[in-house]
Amino acid sequence: MENKLKEFLLRILEDLLEEELLKFKFQLTNVALAEGYNQMPRGTVEQASRVKLADLLIQYYGNEYSKVVTQEVLKAINQRNLAERFFPPMEKRGKTEDRFENCIAFTNLHGNAEIHERQVRFLQEISSVIVILLSTSDFDKMNSSLLFEFWSSSKPLICLFENAENIMDENSANKVRIGIKNLNKIELADKITATLTTLLKKSGSPYSLSSWANVAKNNKFIIDEDQRNCQEAKNKADILMDILRKVKLSEIKEKLLPLQGGLWHDWCKKDKELYQLREKRNKSIEEYKNEIEKEKQKICCEQYHKVINLNDLMKSLLESLQSHPETHTELYFLQWLSMLIDQLTTRELEKLHQRHSFLLAQVRTEKQKQSKRDSLRRWETELEAVSKEISDSTLGIEYLLREVGQIYEALEEASSQTNTLFLSLPQMAADLMISGTPIELMGGDESYVPLKWVAAVFDKISEKLRDKRVFVLSVLGLQSSGKSTLLNAMFGLQFNFSAGRCTRGAYMQLLKVEEMLREQLGFDFLLVVDTEGLRASELINKEQNEENELATFVIGLGNLTLINIFGKDLSEIQDILQIAIHAFLRMKQLSISPRCLFVHQNIEEIIDTNESMEKKKWLQERLDEMTLAAAKHEQCSDVSHFSDVIKFDVKTHIHYFTNLWEGSPPMAPPNPCYSHSVQDLKSKILKHAKEESSGYIFKISELKVRIQDLWKALVNENFIFRFKNTREVVAMNKLEIMYNGWAWKLRSHVLDLQNQLTNQIQHGEVEKIKRSLIDSQVVKTHEAIKQELEKYFQEDRDRDILAQWKGRFDDDLKNLKEELIVQTMKKCEDLISGKQIRDLLKEQKVIIEQKLLEEIRERAGKELHDKELRDLFNKIWSENISNLLSPTRPSAEGPNVDIELENILLEHFKQHPNIVNQIRYRDMKKTFSINYSKHVITSQKFQVYGPSVEEFEKDIINKTTAQIMKQVKEIIHIREQQNEGYSSSYFHEILKVIHTEADAASQGVGFILTNRYKLELALELFQEAANSFKKMCIAFNKANNPVLYLDSKREEFFTNFKLSYENRQNIG
Helix, strand or coil, X not given: CHHHHHHHHHHHXXXXXXXXXXXXXXXXXXXXXXXXXXXXXXXXXXXXXXXXXHXXXXXXXXXXXXXXXXXXXXXXXCCHHHHHHHCCCCCCCCCCCCCCCCCCCCCCCCCCHHHCHHHHHHHHHHCCCEEEEECHHHHHCCCCHHHHHHHHCCCCEEEEECCCCCCCCCCCCCEEEEECCCCCHHHHHHHHHHHHHHHHHHCCCCCCHHHHHHHHHHCCCCCHHHCHHHHHHHHHHHHHHHHHHCCCHHHHHHHXXXXXXXXXXXXXXXXXXXXXXXXXXXXXXXXXHHHHHHHHHHHHHHHXXXXXXXXXXHHHHHHHHHHCCCCHHHHHHHHHHHHHHHHHHHHHHHHHHHHHHHHHHHHHHHHHCCCCCHHHHHHHHHHHHHHHHHHHHCCCHHHHHHHHHHHHHHHHHCCCCCCHHXXXXXXXXXXXXXXXXXXXXXXXXXXXCCHHHHHHHHHHHHHHHCCCEEEEEEEEEECCCCHHHHHHHHHCCCCCCCCCCCCCEEEEEEEECCHHHHHHHCCCEEEEEEECCECCCCCCCCXXXXXXXXXXXXXXXXCEEEEEEECCCCHHHHHHHHHHHHHHHHCHHHCCCCEEEEEEECCCXXXXXXXXXXXXXXXXXXXXXXXXXXXHHHCCCCCCCHHHCCECCCCXXXXXXXXCECCCCCCCCECHHHHHHHHHHHHHHHHHHHHHHCCCCCEHHHHHHHHHHHHHHHHHCCCHHHCCCHHHHHHHHHHHHXXXXXXXXXXXXXXXXXXXXXXXXXXXXXXXXXXHHHHHHHHHHHHHHHHHHHHHHHHCCCHHHHHHHHHHHHHHHHHHHHHHHHHHHHHHHHHHHHHHHHHHHHHHHHHHHHHHHHHHHHXXXXXXXXXXXXXXXXXXXXXXXXXXXXXXXXXXXXXXXXXXXXXHHHHHCCCCCCHHHHHHCHHHCCCCCCCHHHHEECCHHHCCCHHHCCHHHHHHHHHHHHHHHHHHHHHHHHHHHHCCCCCCHHHHHHHHHHHHHHHHHCCCCCCEECHHHHHHHHHHHHHHHHHHHHHHXXXXXXXXXXXXXXXXXHHHHHHHHHHHHHCHHHCC
16 A cells, blocks of 8 residues: 555656755645644755655655645645645545544543533533433433433434434434444444534534633532632733733843843853864963953843843742742743743744745745845845744743843852842742753753753752752654654653744753652652754754754763654764764763663554564664764774664664554544553663663762763864764865865975075075065965865765865965965065165164264263263164164064964864863973873774784884974974074974874884874974974064164174273274
8 A cells, every 4th residue: 555655646746847846845844734743854855856755755644644745735835736636625624534524522421420410511511412321221211300401402412322223313303312232333433423423513613611611610610720829820920921012022032031142142152162262363272261251251240230130020920930939829820821922922923934934935946046136135134034033032931931040140150149039049940840840951042051050950959859869861853753742641741842832952851750669760850851853944043063962962961862763764863873972982081871762753563573673783783883983083992883882772772653643633533552652662761760770870969060061071072063974074084184285285385485585585686575476486386286176076975075165175275375475475574674674784884883983082081981871872873773774664573383383283183072171281291102002093993902012013103203203303403494483384394294104104004193192292292393483483583673683783782882982092
């Protein structure tokens, strides 16, 4: 049947033109789906062929609902004729497999109707049709008051007699008797369905829940909303809603929740930059870090001023949360507030999302045409504006609680520990969390963890619960893969699960373990961490590095992580897992050892057959393959399997779920197999948790520290999160190696050119340097390198991946050329200026000496003290030397060698973990010595020999190291002798020597010198070279800067003048 359906869907897709297929794919990821079904990932759909798209439709939506979705999408893209050709109209509402055309709510009375009079009367009033099941004895009581009342009512009635058959129906149009004896289930269902369908058409309008509540009140039922606690909570929620309604929806966050807006965004950006130093430029690490800390402090001051002038909304919220801690009123309040905010925002957001979908389609259509018209720019501008409005208009209680956290952060930064509000906020959040309310762990808008706030909340939880043990269960999956629905079904949680309303970031919910299970499981609480859907289609501005950080964070935090996959496709989640593995390998100091379970939803349970074992084996091989690739790149020799990084057993850690619905919504009932799968998975999770407890389970206070350490390690990671997968990482590494070679080729050419020009200047062959002269000497080499770069991007096997970086490397090469030309011009101008001032001084020397002698003769009979001699000399010196200096004097400041050293190392070794601190504390490192366990890897089987490295290999390594050091010293000596001053290219020359010699040593032998070896050796050699380069800078400036040169000669002239004065009797 599936093959026939696939052929059917394929025929439809083949009837679409290419442009129509693009529209179909776009609309497919935006079409409204029945509850329980999930959107396909946009990236998967966009790349799918027609055949693959047909497979995806069946995989995601099943045999029947896939046809419904296809029909709806065709209509949405104005392909109604095609839709009607393949899907002839049979009915306007329900589907052919549905029993009813509209949704129906069935209410059931538990127990005997005769003894539950109020409940029966309630059901009688709210029902459109009443169905009564009667035994034979009940049939004899047909004239009883209750049955007579039903029969006399105007409401349609169906009486089912279980011990009778072939009962004749009454002539009444809305009263039916059916004997069900000897009817099988199908016959019974068909008969009841037909009768209900007929009677429903004759019934009145359907009832609303609010009208049911009024009927319930009349029957003396207890209504939640009428309870004092609930009423009080509703009144408080209404106060907040009155404040919210006075402000335009898209302006609420800016005006009423200001702490989590631009100020928090800027603070997060500065805080991450404090660790990553991407914009350091011409400042030292310490200077730049101090500057960032001051900027962060300034932002905190602005936040603090907003806190001390708290607006009415936050005042009312805090008052409501503080007035009833740990009571149902508090929870009722949050529930009311959540419902009312949804009512406030839903309609407006629906309109905005529709507009966003339309604009996105227009932009993609224009881009497909490769349009450069103004219309594309207009569409893009409006799309950006609508995206911002959607973000501004998305509101929920999570944003209000986030503002509470920001109030605490601002007060904490201002050291307001005595502030009563400051002291109460963490306790308030801890009470909510203990009562089961989800609390934000990582904010989705900024993808940042507010560490001070989270730590304070955990401190209060630990204080209240006496630092109990907690097992952390994390969940990770693509958007709309059903992960939040799974958690809600498994543990009765309250995480958002609507695709259009998903909250970004990560949320945690605390669950208390029953006392009888605590000893058995080995922990007291379960902390469930749910995350936003990865690769979310509507989050078009979501940064790739933010998703990778989120995934790594929750996997690293969890004792166990559920990796939720909709269907069989692993491609998207596999990419994310690869980057997480890279990150864990780079964060060895944390000793992270997570465990994971794979959950495949919308797949029938696979019985253990040879075929299923082959599939599991294939999955294991894929995971091991990607782990080995990551380990090789990170040079981690002890890792070769996925389970070496993330504990995983292919035999027991894979679970399959059937679809949530049995049939096609909206009429489909829940699939009982889904519930069974959930319970089975829950049992497996608890089993794994029990196994984990035999190792180590964090206490609440220790979990707080783990969150802090893990997050700090993540923000310190400056490299790996920007990539999609290992293949991209390897491609970039190879590209940078090639680019560094080309860049050195250009640098080396310019250094030779500089040496040539220096000789010409010193010999008086050149008196003026024109930019065009240097350009003409550099352009040929630059163009040749540019062509090599172009060829590499066109012909390399990873050219599709490399394309995203082409513009950047083109700009880097162009900027390098400009930088080298400017440096060469500057150096030549300095050399020319130096030669000119020396020549002029030679000419002036005779004149100055003559004037000094004249002054001595005139004062032959006078005794001058030292000060008078100095004043006389200064006067003559100034009168004769000032005219030598150009009005536009060159700066006496040379390049800052230490800053350039830092920048070169940061750029060249940016792939190295914790590179910032390695450079920052380079002065504190011991003298370089070879550590065979860290500096050497054997190429055979990628294992470290460590101390057991063969003696002949040690000899090669030691000789290589000595040779590198010797060459670097020779380079420094040669540069000193050239008298050309300092150039940043000299540091690059040292790097070239290190890489060339280290790589050459690894050729034809059984070991590799690691990147760590190259970095640590470079740190020492750079530091030694920097001392020489600084002296070269000083000497060059002293010789070629007119001001410095004349100042150096001034004392020489004065000394001669003083000697001449002292010997004035000998002067004729």
